[in-house]
Amino acid sequence: MQIKIILYCPDCQSAKIKKNGKKSYKKQNFLCKNCGRQFIGDHALSYKGCLSSLNRKILKMLVRGIGIRDIADIEQISINKVLSALVHSTHKIKPKQQHYDKLEVDEFWTYVGKKKNKVWLIYAYHRATGEIVGYVWGKRNYKTAKKLRDKLKSMSISYDAVYTDKWDSFIAVFQQDNHIIGKENTKGIEGNNCRLRHRIRRAFRKTCCFSKKLFNHFKAFDLAFFYINYGFI
Numbered sequence: 001m002q003i004k005i006i007l008y009c010p011d012c013q014s015a016k017i018k019k020n021g022k023k024s025y026k027k028q029n030f031l032c033k034n035c036g037r038q039f040i041g042d043h044a045l046s047y048k049g050c051l052s053s054l055n056r057k058i059l060k061m062l063v064r065g066i067g068i069r070d071i072a073d074i075e076q077i078s079i080n081k082v083l084s085a086l087v088h089s090t091h092k093i094k095p096k097q098q099h100y101d102k103l104e105v106d107e108f109w110t111y112v113g114k115k116k117n118k119v120w121l122i123y124a125y126h127r128a129t130g131e132i133v134g135y136v137w138g139k140r141n142y143k144t145a146k147k148l149r150d151k152l153k154s155m156s157i158s159y160d161a162v163y164t165d166k167w168d169s170f171i172a173v174f175q176q177d178n179h180i181i182g183k184e185n186t187k188g189i190e191g192n193n194c195r196l197r198h199r200i201r202r203a204f205r206k207t208c209c210f211s212k213k214l215f216n217h218f219k220a221f222d223l224a225f226f227y228i229n230y231g232f233i
């Protein structure tokens, strides 16, 4: 019996593969003629952490509310492998429009390391398209709120009206804009806050999962925002 396996390059997905000698541990080595990547086929791997489709799967699980340790256990891989997939992800959102009719802005509480170490997310959301337009991190103060407005300006985004709750800093920051205050108008972003708490394990309430590193914390949110904006979740 002969079984035929078609190999693709794990990096560039090219099918132009040639044999390239044996590894010291006797496994067949392959070389991608397109990008020069050397690899062993998925069928011959002993450690599942090297499966070429795994990274995508890990990222998807991370934005589906599954914790780092759970993923490591389900996939039979190391915790470091899961963290490395997160740390090396390079997802950043870009605004899809230059002009928005209504933007909702709100703050979102998270913490890193311990509950006292608060890290606030302030972000702008477009309810009609469900898009996260821009976000900044910092303390819950005027400076961070202003950072968001400055960021929107620096991306040359304009808007007809901005909706927030009646927090003093929002009132001060958006006073030159058409600023509308009231809970009624921020239902969209409140709903999105709920989605973030469901999707990002480290943002769950009353859980023992939390971020230890600020860098990984930011990465987890970058990833979730990208997946939300581009319809993956």
Ligand SMILES: [Zn+2]
Residues within 6 Å of the ligand: 009, 010, 011, 012, 013, 014, 032, 033, 034, 035, 036, 037
């Ligand atoms: Zn390749």
